Amino acid sequence: xxxxxxxxxxxxxxxxxxxxxxxxxxxxxxxxxxxxxxxxxxxxxxxxxxxxxxxxxxxxxxxxxxxxxxxxxxxxxxxxxxxxxxxxxxxxxxxxxxxxxxxxxxxxxxxxxxxxxxxxxxxxxxxxxxxxxxxxxxxxxxxxxxxxxxxxxxxxxxxxxxxxxxxxxxxxxxxxxxxxxxxxxxxxxxxxxxxxxxxxxxxxxxxxxxxxxxxxxxxxxxxxxxxxxxxxxxxxxxxxxxxxxxxxxxxxxxxxxxxxxxxxxxxxxxxxxxxxxxxxxxxxxxxxxxxxxxxxxxxxxxxxxxxxxxxxxxxxxxxxxxxxxxxxxxxxxxxxxxxxxxxxxxxxxxxxxxxxxxxxxxxxxxxxxxxxxxxxxxxxxxxxxxxxxxxxxxxxxxxxxxxxxxxxxxxxxxxxxxxxxxxxxxxxxxxxxxxxxxxxxxxxxxxxxxxxxxxxxxxxxxxxxxxxxxxxxxxxxxxxxxxxxxxxxxxxxxxxxxxxxxxxxxxxxxxxxxxxxxxxxxxxxxxxxxxxxx
Amino acid sequence: xxxxxxxxxxxxxxxxxxxxxxxxxxxxxxxxxxxxxxxxxxxxxxxxxxxxxxxxxxxxxxxxxxxxxxxxxxxxxxxxxxxxxxxxxxxxxxxxxxxxxxxxxxxxxxxxxxxxxxxxxxxxxxxxxxxxxxxxxxxxxxxxxxxxxxxxxxxxxxxxxxxxxxxxxxxxxxxxxxxxxxxxxxxxxxxxxxxxxxxxxxxxxxxxxxxxxxxxxxxxxxxxxxxxxxxxxxxxxxxxxxxxxxxxxxxxxxxxxxxxxxxxxxxxxxxxxxxxxxxxxxxxxxxxxxxxxxxxxxxxxxxxxx
Numbered sequence: 001x002x003x004x005x006x007x008x009x010x011x012x013x014x015x016x017x018x019x020x021x022x023x024x025x026x027x028x029x030x031x032x033x034x035x036x037x038x039x040x041x042x043x044x045x046x047x048x049x050x051x052x053x054x055x056x057x058x059x060x061x062x063x064x065x066x067x068x069x070x071x072x073x074x075x076x077x078x079x080x081x082x083x084x085x086x087x088x089x090x091x092x093x094x095x096x097x098x099x100x101x102x103x104x105x106x107x108x109x110x111x112x113x114x115x116x117x118x119x120x121x122x123x124x125x126x127x128x129x130x131x132x133x134x135x136x137x138x139x140x141x142x143x144x145x146x147x148x149x150x151x152x153x154x155x156x157x158x159x160x161x162x163x164x165x166x167x168x169x170x171x172x173x174x175x176x177x178x179x180x181x182x183x184x185x186x187x188x189x190x191x192x193x194x195x196x197x198x199x200x201x202x203x204x205x206x207x208x209x210x211x212x213x214x215x216x217x218x219x220x221x222x223x224x225x226x227x228x229x230x231x232x233x234x235x236x237x238x239x240x241x242x243x244x245x246x247x248x249x250x251x252x253x254x255x256x257x258x259x260x261x262x263x264x265x266x267x268x269x270x271x272x273x274x275x276x277x278x279x280x281x282x283x284x285x286x287x288x289x290x291x292x293x294x295x296x297x298x299x300x301x302x303x304x305x306x307x308x309x310x311x312x313x314x315x316x317x318x319x320x321x322x323x324x325x326x327x328x329x330x331x332x333x334x335x336x337x338x339x340x341x342x343x344x345x346x347x348x349x350x351x352x353x354x355x356x357x358x359x360x361x362x363x364x365x366x367x368x369x370x371x372x373x374x375x376x377x378x379x380x381x382x383x384x385x386x387x388x389x390x391x392x393x394x395x396x397x398x399x400x401x402x403x404x405x406x407x408x409x410x411x412x413x414x415x416x417x418x419x420x421x422x423x424x425x426x427x428x429x430x431x432x433x434x435x436x437x438x439x440x441x442x443x444x445x446x447x448x449x450x451x452x453x454x455x456x457x458x459x460x461x462x463x464x465x466x467x468x469x470x471x472x473x474x475x476x477x478x479x480x481x482x483x484x485x486x487x488x489x490x491x492x493x494x495x496x497x498x499x500x501x502x503x504x505x506x507x508x509x510x511x512x513x514x515x516x517x518x519x520x521x522x523x524x525x526x527x528x529x530x531x532x533x534x
Numbered sequence: 535x536x537x538x539x540x541x542x543x544x545x546x547x548x549x550x551x552x553x554x555x556x557x558x559x560x561x562x563x564x565x566x567x568x569x570x571x572x573x574x575x576x577x578x579x580x581x582x583x584x585x586x587x588x589x590x591x592x593x594x595x596x597x598x599x600x601x602x603x604x605x606x607x608x609x610x611x612x613x614x615x616x617x618x619x620x621x622x623x624x625x626x627x628x629x630x631x632x633x634x635x636x637x638x639x640x641x642x643x644x645x646x647x648x649x650x651x652x653x654x655x656x657x658x659x660x661x662x663x664x665x666x667x668x669x670x671x672x673x674x675x676x677x678x679x680x681x682x683x684x685x686x687x688x689x690x691x692x693x694x695x696x697x698x699x700x701x702x703x704x705x706x707x708x709x710x711x712x713x714x715x716x717x718x719x720x721x722x723x724x725x726x727x728x729x730x731x732x733x734x735x736x737x738x739x740x741x742x743x744x745x746x747x748x749x750x751x752x753x754x755x756x757x758x759x760x761x762x763x764x765x766x767x768x769x770x771x772x773x774x775x776x777x778x779x780x781x782x783x784x785x786x787x788x789x790x791x792x793x794x795x796x797x798x799x800x801x802x803x804x805x806x807x808x809x810x811x812x813x814x815x816x817x818x819x820x821x822x823x824x825x826x827x828x829x830x831x832x833x834x835x836x837x838x839x840x
Contacts, residue, residue: 187623187662284625286657288632292625298633302622379620383673386584386614386686387637390606532586 008123012131016105024139027097032146035090039082039154041483047076054084055220062352062499065208066477068238069229070222079156079243083164084222089473091234092200094143094172098136099196102179105132108189110275119274129180129269133262136176144169160243167237170254174233175200177261184268187277190374194306194367198313201360205317207232213324233257295389299397302375303368307405310364314357314409318416325349325421348500350417350427351434354410355499358438359472361409365442366468368402369449373460382534391528399450399520406442410435430501437497437504440512444493445471447519454523457533535598537562537684537715538583542592545578545739552578553739555592560717560732565710567730568719569820575739576719577617580688583717584614596684610639613677617688617719619669621661627672628657634676646679652701667693678705685709687718691725703729723817735819750819755788757812758797763805772797 017024054075057063068087074080106129109115115128148165152158175196182195210229217223229235236254240247272278291297372395375381385391414435418428448467453460474484475494489495493512498504540558544551553575560566570576581587582594585605594601596608621630631650635641650657653671661669670693677685685706691699706716706729720726726733727747734744743750755776760766766785769778775797778787789797794811801809 281660281663283656283658284629284660286626286628288629288636292629293633293636295637301625305624378618380622382581382586382616383614383619383634384637385586385605386609386612386616387634388606388609388639389637529588531588532581534581534586 005124005126006130008121008127009131009134012105012118012123012127013134016101016131016135020101020104020135024101024135028139028143028146031090031093031097031143032150034093035086035147036150036154038086039078039151039156042078042082043155045078045081050078050081051075051221054081054222057084058216058223059220060352061212061349062356063477064211064214064223065356067211069211069214069225069241071224071241071244072217072221074244075221077243079151079160079164080241082151082156083238083242087164087168087238088204088234090147090168091171091237092204094140094168095175095200095203096197097143098140098172098175099179099182099193099200101136101139102132102176103183103189103192103196105135106180107183107186107192111189115274126266126269129183129265133176133180136179137173140169140172140176143172157243160246163240163246163248164242166251167240167242170251171233171237174254174257174261177258177265180265181261181268184265184272185278187275194309198309202313203232203234205313205320207234207238209320209324210235211238212321295384295393295397296400298384299394299401303371303398303401303405306364306368306371307408310361310405310409311412314361314413315416317357318413319420321353322350322417322420325353325417350421350423350431351500353417354414354431354434355438355494355497356477357413358410358435358442358497359475359477359494361406361413362442362445362468362471364409365402365406365446366449366464368405369399369446369453370461370464371402372398372453373457376457376532376534378534382532385532392524395524395527399446403443403446406446407436407439410439410442434501434504437509440509440516441493441497443516444496444512444519445516447516447523450520450523451526452523454526454530457530535562536560536595537564537597538566538717539595539598540579540583540592541594543579543582543589543594544591545575545582545587546590551739553582553589556736556739556741558734558741558744560715562715563710563713564732565706565716565718565730567726567733568717568736569721569723569726569733570719570736571721574736576736577688578739579736580614580686580717580719583686584609611682612684612686613638613680613682614686615670615673615677615688615690617692619666619673621664621669621672623660623662625661626658627655627661627664627668630661630672631657631676631679634673635680638680638682640681642679642681646675649675649679649705652704653698665693667695667698670694671698674702674705678709683714685714685716685718687716689719689721691720691722699725723820751791751813755790755814756794757788757814758786759808759810760785760801760806761808762801763807764803766801766804768800769797772800 054070057067058070066088068084070080070084106115109118109128118128144165146165147168148158148161151161151164178199179192179196182199183189183192186192186195207229210225210227210232211223213226213228214223215226225235225239229239233254236250240250268278292301375384381394384394411432414431415428417423418431423431445468449460449464452463452467456463471492471494472478474489474492476489476499478484479489479492479495493515496508496512498508536559538558538560540556543553543556543558545553556575556579558566558568558579568576568579578587582589583596583601585602585608588602597611599608601608621627625633628650631646632641635646653675655668655671655675661672664672670690674687674690677687691702694702703725706718709716710729716729718726718730730747732744732746733750735742761784763783765783766780769775769780769785769787772793774790774793776788779785
């Protein structure tokens with residue numbers, strides 16, 4: 001690397017800040033304000049209320065996916081309680097922010113051709129990536145301070161607030177590094193974001209495995225994580241135990257990880273051409289197979305790659321959680337007071353995991369439904385609809401692929417879980433049934449996303465994310481943790497499916513499906529009647 | 535019956551009026567050139583014809599059917615090449631050609647192979663590796679390999695090299711011989727001049743003029759250069775003469791077609807030794823319609839200089 005290779009960083013950073021003059025402050029202020037308002041709201045809780053909620057969540061493996069470990073001695077403190085409930089959400093938001101910044105100022109630039117124009121000016125080879133990383137890292141450092149100040153303003157102790165703030169900032173910086181690699185690997189910004197989001201999900205799930213396998217404290221008063229959390233940066237965030245042990249030294253781990261991430265990204269930049277990925281495109285068949293030559297065949301061809309990309313991690317986690325379910329039985333035996341609660345939890349562990357995973361699989365459903373928007377927005381849809389293909393045929397083809405793909409993922413997870421937990425055949429069938437039942441919640445959500453696409457195409461991407469995030473947060477795993485009013489929780493389709501077989505009713509399932517079909521029909525009709533938004 | 539029949543077509547994007555009472559007719563077997571600068575409304579008109587956008591007012595009919603209501607029926611008989619060809623990055627060119635032909639109703643293998651050879655396309659490459667011109671070739675091959683009655687081509691040659699442009703022109707001529715109808719938008723005048731029976735000029739969302747090339751030429755001026763034996767006088771008194779410059783025995787001027795006779799009689803008095811008359815090129819027609827924009831631009835730049 002020569003000095004020239006970095007020439008022009010200053011102007012590129014300026015350009016990035018200019019382009020993000022609205023987005024970036026919105027992220028920073030938005031996250032800080034959210035923290036402030038939540039800390040503020042938690043100040044109202046009594047120590048007993050907090051204790052009850054901690055016991056409820058710590059004893060429940062499904063909920064433990066989403067809460068941080070907390071030790072017995074600090075139960076009743078607002079700070080630790082806040083992190084116990086919020087650390088996962090804040091980390092995810094910071095991670096998404098970092099991914100967006102890096103992808104936007106590297107791969108997205110290449111995709112639109114801006115990078116080509118820029119590179120023809122006096123600009124070093126590494127300038128673009130370096131500038132994006134500088135912007136992302138600075139944003140995270142500023143955000144760390146802002147988050148710390150927000151927590152302090154909410155009345156929390158300063159020392160712990162800075163530990164917490166910087167733990168999240170460091171997490172964000174790691175994801176800037178991960179995104180820097182992802183944008184080298186994939187050829188388009190959608191693929192890069194997808195890859196980085198997948199990494200985020202991985203980091204989250206590995207940490208979740210550690211938390212689920214952890215040891216519940218006597219009386220259900222919090223729990224300690226098991227070793228797998230050390231494999232995940234999210235685990236590092238939580239193991240810093242701000243407001244409690246304040247483990248500053250863990251920040252070193254983030255730095256140690258960041259260096260190889262950034263270094264490999266720079267090596268990859270050098271190995272590929274601008275606008276291309278790291279793997280050269282291979283030639284393919286000169287003629288189309290018969291299976292491609294219909295709207296449905298085309299939709300399947302376009303979606304199968306993403307489906308495959310999801311199948312592998314879903315199957316992997318099914319195996320991990322299935323294996324964990326056997327260990328889970330062992331971890332609870334020592335606890336006497338809560339034996340009954342925990343025994344029930346152990347029995348329903350598999351079902352609970354399927355419910356949780358269905359919420360995560362709904363992200364696949366959304367992404368796959370949004371594929372339609374990608375086809376439309378500067379894509380080949382214009383040419384396809386200029387052939388005798390009906391708009392509704394085209395749309396239905398894509399929806400069928402999305403729904404079938406979703407059901408395939410659900411069943412794969414249920415099967416993997418059954419295999420790894422050595423379930424009996426009747427148990428296996430119960431798992432698969434449960435997975436299909438959960439599909440009804442996703443279908444209702446899918447209907448909503450289709451309606452959004454039909455009615456408001458230009459903002460359908462953002463709006464779909466909002467819809468899915470809301471359904472997740474208001475759903476059964478978060479709604480109770482976030483203390484949302486019941487009315488809000490009721491809006492999420494996931495609140496109506498039922499987490500364990502005993503809660504599931506035929507009428508509930510049928511209503512969800514009807515809602516989904518109706519909303520989907522609205523989306524279809526409005527798409528048939530609107531201008532293409534090209 | 536007109537294959538394309540557009541009456542008073544108006545389109546608003548929010549408050550912006552993209553099209554204002556556009557009228558367009560194309561007869562069976564005719565090749566119509568749709569000329570206009572960037573942003574004049576060519577693509578918007580075409581997308582309304584394809585039922586991809588909804589018109590705000592007026593009507594658009596193809597084959598006597600409504601462009602919006604009967605879009606699917608209409609599309610059985612036409613092939614469309616977008617101005618900006620977007621293809622699926624992970625499909626090969628060959629796959630895309632097959633797909634579009636199949637969606638249009640049928641695939642003629644022999645014609646497909648012939649076209650691929652003539653356009654010199656490697657159909658085994660993934661679309662993401664194609665340049666703009668190659669993506670355009672894929673769309674053109676898919677169009678001309680389809681058995682349809684109407685071709686709608688939005689700036690079809692903007693990415694092609696001269697060699698491929700010639701192949702394209704051949705394809706259009708062949709389509710015309712077979713009695714097909716073609717609507718072709720362009721701002722490349724040479725293509726239009728060679729291929730089109732009639733031309734419609736659109737600017738700022740309005741049709742400025744429609745007619746055959748010779749009709750349009752009649753409406754504009756001839757350039758005349760003349761050398762005489764005696765010094766020319768009195769030309770400036772003839773009405774309809776523009777840009778007159780007289781230098782000794784040579785004169786240059788422009789004149790409306792209907793005044794030619796009068797001018798010739800006048801010039802005959804001065805012992806004509808040499809005379810050329812040039813009909814206006816399409817460039818000049820074009821410039822006449824958009825020239826005032828140029829004048830505005832020049833004035834603006836002059837102002838900014840001073």
